[in-house]
Amino acid sequence: xxxxxKFLIADAHLDLSMNAxxxxxxxxxxxxxxxxSESGMSDKPDRGKGTVSFAExxxxxxxxxxxxxIARYVRPGSSIPGWNSQEQAWAHTE
Numbered sequence: 001x002x003x004x005x006k007f008l009i010a011d012a013h014l015d016l017s018m019n020a021x022x023x024x025x026x027x028x029x030x031x032x033x034x035x036x037s038e039s040g041m042s043d044k045p046d047r048g049k050g051t052v053s054f055a056e057x058x059x060x061x062x063x064x065x066x067x068x069x070i071a072r073y074v075r076p077g078s079s080i081p082g083w084n085s086q087e088q089a090w091a092h093t094e
Contacts, residue, residue: 011057016052017070021092031052035049073085073088
């Protein structure tokens with residue numbers, strides 16, 4: 001495999017906002033600190049197994065990231081998670 005120091009890598013689907021807001025991860029921390037801060041938590045699957053932080057992105061030569069904002073409006077009674085109004089979903093992404 002060629003050395004990555006000659007390439008600019010772009011990630012066009014990275015859930016940075018979800019990691020920061022939904023999982024309450026401070027992406028300025030290094031991966032070890034994020035994982036340690038989640039030790040013993042069980043509120044979400046894969047706690048303590050975070051895979052992204054700004055430092056790790058720099059280390060991996062990620063030069064561009066299109067961060068995904070996830071919030072969906074769902075009709076009452078829906079079996080998928082989401083917000084009860086479009087306004088709530090929009091406000092969540094803001």
